[in-house]
Amino acid sequence: MTSPDKTGPYTLVFDLDGTLVDTAPDLITALNHVLEREGLPPVPMASARNMIGAGARKLIERGLEAEGRTVTPADMDRLTTDFIAYYADHIAVESRPFEGLLDALDLFAAQGHRLAVCTNKLEWLSKRLLDQLDLSRRFAAICGADTFGVQKPDPTIFRETVARAGGEVKASIMVGDAGTDVGVARRAGVPVIGVSFGYTDVPIADLKPDRLIHHMRDLPAAADSLMVPQAAGKALR
Template identity: 75%
Template sequence: MTSPRTVVFDLDGTLVDTAPDLISALNFVLAREGLPPVPLHSARNLIGAGARKLIERGLEVEGREPGPAELARLLDDFIGYYAEHIADASRPFDGLSGALDDLAALGYRLAVCTNKLEWLSKRLLDRLNLSSRFAAICGADTFGVAKPDPAILRQTVARAGGELASTIMVGDAGPDIGVARRAGVPVIGVSFGYTEVPIADLKPDRVIGHMSELKDAVESLRTWSRLPL
């Protein structure tokens, strides 16, 4: 028997529009430091590199360069606040539920591979009633490595019960494209996520602008890359 075909998703900026709550947590930290807030519209593309980098960039706007101890303190404050407000305004991207239904109906097994902490990822997906959709939800702390290290994708797929030879990655930013390339799997980029570089410039195998396009993109890649039927 062949292993299930697997689609692995990034989380922030791919499955869920988490920007409002992430920027709210950033502004909470900045306010405690006596610094002005960062507008949501100008900070969305700073999110893809993770919470630590988001804080560093928020401070850079005001000319602050935190040392390791200060950054660790600010990160703890950020995570504490964010965990309590993780789904205040975060919502699945339009069309996600139908897209996941379509893939499940075609027999695909679904998983999440994110650089968010695993417990925060599960809390967010629990709050949005999405956790049951995924055979595995793995974060940067699950295996001790983060994207674009291919080990995190390999182990996520294994935990989901799949194999890399039957896997497609879906993401919105450089780490997602990078982890797919290093692991040797096809990758779909979404154009509605968080990236400083336009997703098309990162040269994923397919680009979609709405979740309604996901099923056709996955199926075209399965055929193109000769994934098992």
């Protein structure tokens, strides 16, 4: 991988669910807890994975739709509150970092690059999850849907995350698994690495990320290929 004295430090900005951590087991358990309280059958793990990625409320909506149910806005508020309370208490029962992630993060850190999280998960839930997995200390910034009042793909959340991490947008890369991640990168004018093992109802390859990886061991090389030597005086886009 290119050394920082060649490129200067970059900021690698990661999505959380389906990119850093396989959170599907605990999210779907929380969803099924809510569905069970409504007298509905559980959603199978395999079919529920692609429901993840747009926040708790959307996950519940998709779970209800799978059972042919709709609810009032007031009921949705209640279900979302119940979901978050249950999920917060069971946030890292089965959730684990994807294989190869820790080695990749160690390499980036050793070479002087900054690491940040930019997710549509609530900030406090994101920090609780990363704390319980002993990952929080690796990131200079952990920003969620409520941190700046906007969500991906609004580029403001990306720019502010990079700033909070102490980096520069012109020397940053987004890493994610879904359309919101590709979208925020495009709107912020930065390259994006897609991961094929996450949660999305549209295959990430169809969204044309600048690089596509199928395992975290391939992330350092993909990131290196997108890092522009600062001495060349080039912009990323």
